[in-house]
Amino acid sequence: GRLRRFPASQEGALLGGGVPGEECEWPDLLTSKECQVRARVREYCETKVFAQAAELWENAIHPKALWEGLGALGVGGGTTPSAYGGAGLSLVGAGLVNMELARVDGSLSAIYMIAGCLVTNTIVKLGSEAQKKKYLPQLCAHRTVGSWALTEAEAGSDASGLRTLATPLGGGLWQLDGRKRWIGNAPVASLIIIWARHAETGNTLAFAVEPGSTAGVSVKTMRGKVGLRAIQNGEIFLDGATVKEEARLPGVKSFADAAGVLAQSRVMVTWQPVGLAQGLYDVCLRHVKERMQFGVPLAASQVVQHKLMLMRANCNAMALYAWRLTRRFEQGEASGPDAALAKAWVTLRGRECASIGRELLGGDGLLAGSHVGKAFADMEAYYTYEGTFDINLLVAGRAHTGISAIRPRM
Ligand SMILES: Cc1cc2nc3c(=O)[nH]c(=O)nc-3n(C[C@H](O)[C@H](O)[C@H](O)COP(=O)(O)OP(=O)(O)OC[C@H]3O[C@@H](n4cnc5c(N)ncnc54)[C@H](O)[C@@H]3O)c2cc1C
Structure with a gap:
């Protein structure tokens, strides 16, 4: 059940893996720099990431060496300007990195999305010049890992109801008290962006906290996750920090600033199910052509071809939706609700692909080592994080109807 090489790793198929000329290759939709970035990350994933990903996932280990190796590819920090050590990619370019990583490993993509895109973009957009100079070069070189802490035990979908308090102590000091939950990368991060509420005014605030050198901050790794097992999620305890x-x-200045950076990261997250689904398709295509049952390849069955083509069409539509959303976002034409709708829809279709893919591999579809079992479980996390499917639809629904149905009434 353990796959030895990724399907498209054959020579000459570096950008292939599917039907020649398929929409997903989109040479007409990408700049040459975007094509190069995509090819570089794809090669790294197929030759380096794939060999280790399933084992790291099964043992829930942070892929430190793979993270550092990715830093050498010149994609660190995504859109972060080169003046701060970033790759200065277009938003589509950063999306393609997320996609290619997710095609082979959903966890590494999540680590990059949080540390390489969300944290760096938050510092670029909302940080001081000193914070940019201090943190961005290290983060973009992948010498450190960043983390972004909004979610709390009592504030999940209702993220604006966060309860972590920041109390001004005078003398230029703040005290942080509260507890964060589900925070990606927190156990391995040297920098965590902590979102809190001003204890007196109630305004939203954010702090760049170095957990290793700040008394009163402790991080506990969350165990037993059944999806995205290699990214380390943590609970953060802030006790008079x-x-x-x-x-x-x-x-x-307000919660709208958190929502603003989340809108861009939702655009990035939209690419992750696209990559995961593409990887599932690539593995399934090869499997149904090679696996013999009843004296013929599985692919000789109409039912199998039908399932496979549903996956293929989903992959094409998901990719084109992500691309269109991101180009419009780059040009300032797409809004947060547009990103929310796209993120929700691609995860819905991604879940369908994962379910079909798991079926097509039979029992092996339940094994992490077949790639498909791992991707199936990872898709569940994509469906839920960065705003659940329901919440993202409600955000979009509010924009389209003018009526907010997000906060239920009793
Ligand atoms: C792998 C992973 C990584 C994560 N990384 C981070 C991170 O780095 N930083 C961070 O801050 N957070 C992170 N999160 C947290 C994530 O954003 C939350 O899990 C998510 O927002 C949902 O919150 P919740 O889990 O509390 O679910 P809940 O809010 O309790 O929702 C439970 C269910 O109720 C539904 N629901 C809730 N409210 C409504 C409503 N009004 N109408 C209809 N349905 C509703 C939801 O859709 C869901 O199905 C991560 C989560 C996961 C799983």
């Missing part, structure tokens, strides 16, 4: 005013992100 004292930080300096210099740690506060000066650009944060």
Whole structure:
């Protein structure tokens, strides 16, 4: 049940793996720099990531060496400007990195999406010049890992109801008290962006916190996750943690600033199910051509071809939706609700692909080592994080109808 090489790793098929000329190759839709970035990451994933991903996933180990190796590919920090050590990619370019990583390993893609896109973009958009100079070069070189902490035990979908408090102590100091949950990368991060509420005014604030050197901050790894097992999720305990005013992100004025950076990261997340589904399709295509039952390849069955083509069409539509959303976002034409709708829809179709793919591999579809079992479980996390399917539809629904149905009434 353990796949030895990724399907498209044959020579000459570096950008292939599917039907020649398929929409997903889109040479007409990408700039040459975007094509190069995509090819570079794809090659890295097929030759380096794939060999280790299933074992790291099964043992729930942070892929430190793979993360550092990815840093050498010149994609660190996604859209972060080169002046701060970033790759200066277009938003589509950063999306393609997320997609190619997810095609082979959903966890590494999640690590990159959080540390390489969300954290860096938050500092670029909302941080001080000193914070940019201090943190971005290290983060973009993948010498460190960043983390972004909004979710709490009592504030999940209702993220604006966060309860972590920031109390001004005078003398340029703040005290942080609260508890965060589900925070990706937190156990391995040297920098965590902590979202909190001003204890007196109730305003939303954010702080750049270094957990290793801040008393009163402790991080506990969450165990037993059944999807995205290689990314380390943590609970963060803030018990009278004292930080300096210099740690506060000066650009944060209200919760709308958190929503603003989340809108862009939702655009990035939209590419992850696209990649995961593409990887599932690639593995399934090869499997049904090679696996013999009743004296013929599985692919000789109409039912099998039918299932496979549903996956193929989903992959094409998902990819084109992500591409169109992202280009419009780059040009300032797409909004947060547009990103929410796209993220929700691609995860719905992605879940369908994962379900069909798992079926096509039979029992092996339940094994992490077949790639399909791992991707099937990872798709569940994509469906839920960065705003659940329901919440993203409600955000889009509010924009289209003018009526908010997000906060239920009793
Ligand atoms: C792998 C993973 C990584 C994550 N990484 C991070 C991270 O790095 N940083 C961070 O801050 N957070 C992170 N999260 C948290 C994530 O954003 C939350 O899990 C998500 O927002 C949902 O919140 P919840 O789990 O509390 O579910 P709940 O809010 O309790 O929702 C439970 C169910 O109720 C539904 N629901 C809730 N409210 C409504 C409503 N009004 N109408 C209809 N249905 C509703 C939801 O859709 C869902 O199906 C991560 C989560 C996961 C699983």
